[in-house]
Amino acid sequence: MKTINRVLRSIFSTVLIITALACSKDDTDIDLDPNLSNLTIEEVVASGDAFESFATTTTPPEDIPDTEEMFSQNYTLNDTIDQWQCIRKKVSVLGGTDKFPLFNTNASVIFPGNLLQGKTLSQATPSDIVVKRAGGTITYNLVTGNRQATVEVDKIDQGTVNQAMNKVIAENGDILPANFVLDVTAIESKEQLALELGLTVSTLASKVNSNFSLNTSEEYSSVLIKLTQQYYTMSYVKPTSLDEVFDPSVTAEDLAKFIQPDNPATFISSVTYGRIFYMLYESTASAEDMKLALEGEYNTISNQASGSIDLSFLKEYNNLSVKVIAYGGDSEGTLNAVGATFGGEEAVTNHIKEIIERLAASSNIAGGLPLSYVVNSLEDPSQIISTNLATEYDVVNCENRSKGFPKYANLRSNVEAAFYADINTQTWLDNVDSLTNVLIDENGRLIHIKNTGELSSEYSLNEIGPNGIYPFNGCAATAFRRASASFSDGIYFFNNDGSKYSLYQIGGGTGRGEFSTPKSVSLLGSGVPFSAIGAGMDASIGNRKLLCFFNKEGTQYTISESSVFTPPRSIKDFQVKTSGSSFEIPFESVGAAMRVDLKDDSRIIVAFFDGSGTQYVFFDMDTDEFIGPFNM
Secondary structure: OOOOOOOOOOOOOOOOOOOOOOEEOOOOOOOOOOOHHHOOHHHHHHOOOEEOOOOOOOOOOOOOOOOOEEEEEEEEEOOEEEEEEEEEEEEOOOOOOOOOOOOOOOOOOOOOOOEEEHHHOOOOOOOEOOOOEOOEEEEEOOOOOOOOOEEEEOOOOHHHHHHHHHHHHHHHOOOOOOOEEEEEEEEOOHHHHHHHOOOOHHHHHHHOOHHHOOOOOOOOEEEEEEEEEEEEEEEEOOOOOHHHOEOOOOOHHHHHOOOEOOEOEEEEEEEEEEEEEEEEEEEOOOHHHHHHHHHHHHHHHHOOOOOOOOOHHHHHOOOOEEEEEEEOOOOOOHHHHOOOEEEOHHHHHHHHHHHHHHHHHOOOHHHOEEEEEEEEEOOOOOOEEEEEEOOOEEEEEEEEOOOOOOOOOOOOOOEEEEEEOOOOOOOOOOOOOOOOEEEEEOOOEEEEEOOOOOEEEEEEHHHOOHHHOOOOOOOOEEEEEOOOOOOOOEEEEEOOOOOEEEEEEOOOOOOOOEEOOOEEHHHHOEOOOOOOEEEEEEOOEOOEOEEEEEEOOOOEEEEEEOOEEOOOEEHHHEOOOOOOOOEOOOOOOEEEEEEOOOOOOOOOEEEEEEOOOOEEEEEEOOOOEEEEEEEO
């Protein structure tokens, strides 16, 4: 029941200045002497280019250039290694995410007086200048009548400054400033939600987790509550000379590591601490009704009235849900609301009432987290360089790329051969059920791996086939052959030196399968390029029945289709599809290979084992990407 032409409350000023810093060359630049010992500290500091001026007022958010960086990361859990595809990106609390981290990754960098490298200020987590510092003065902006509003420290570093701030906060921690900023707004569209969160609609999906997304159904109305509270500001008294910044032991050479013409020196002059709280109410009720009721109740917090709030009116709203983002505050207050989503009238009433009462009752400013900070030029301390939001920083989101893949680990010896075969108790051993992924170790043991990745049991090569007749002493390679109109499923077994093969025909004349007479590998088909086979696998795609064989050394491969072989190619130039790019198998040689049986049968995954049989890597034939390698 969306209502148009509503008079919305104007957006309160939300500080979200992310200044793109650009350094311009100055005509009076100093040419650095290669012999740094000839330079003074003043000359090194002056060598940094001047900063351009910037607007000090916020404007409607613009699209932020793509900041995503993709990389792979291995994580170990219960001795099992999984590979995760990760994306590192910048996030902002004003941009929001209901999975916002409970810790501040800027904590070691953002504190009053810290020196920052100018060219990194536009990064979510800037780089600091790590040299020994002189002392300084840390001040507190609240006028409370307390004597402890300023602390002199003998050096500026994270530990000393934090200790100084703790002294100040300890004397003022029972005083909660009343500078709340409350905004209650009816939300009509995702475009408006993006604006209220300080984003453009094009960045809303990437910045805000889907759990905080807007219900766009015409039957639903939405109201967004934004509550921001600045607790206090800690400042570093600006130095009047560089002697007040650096310890006497610091040399020009020390500073030159961090200061260059395109990387001028700056310092954090002040940091503002506090908390931010978002709640997105959605219901089939009227937005006007919800807005008026919620605005009245939440104003009791912003006016520093009692935290006793009557939320019984929420029970009137059908299909009510509340999505919450919180950042900062004491551990028993707003932080408990991070990522919370409450559905149903009773749950919303009980949970939100508890959260709001804690929010209003919270009186310890020690729980404040850095919301924003101001940076000044070290060469000219009177020049403000930028005002950035400290709640924007680098986070990493990962997806388990190897989820559902079998784990080949804890084997008694190295892998010699491997194969996948869709066979069962009627065609294999009587005591084996749904044998799918099989590894053969260097001692001739067959290790059955279920498609869940669990190790089922071990068997001997001599247990294969009717009457336990296996034609070779050992096994250099195997490969599953898919059935066609002219033959049934089968498995190629190659002898120890890979020069001969025998085809185990699944569902043969005995009903359980049988081995063919051993033959030379030259009889595998037309144009076999190798005299011995070291590894093989089923590489079928769609209706194409393909086999991939590797030479004995494991450095080359060939593809067989309808018993016709392709010329050999290097494993550094691996390609199965007839189109697309080739890829480099990340091993010096391949010792075994197989198609992988997965629960998700829509994916085509193959596994390559290195020549020593101690590592393996998966290859996704749909996306043409490797996943791994992993240790056995």
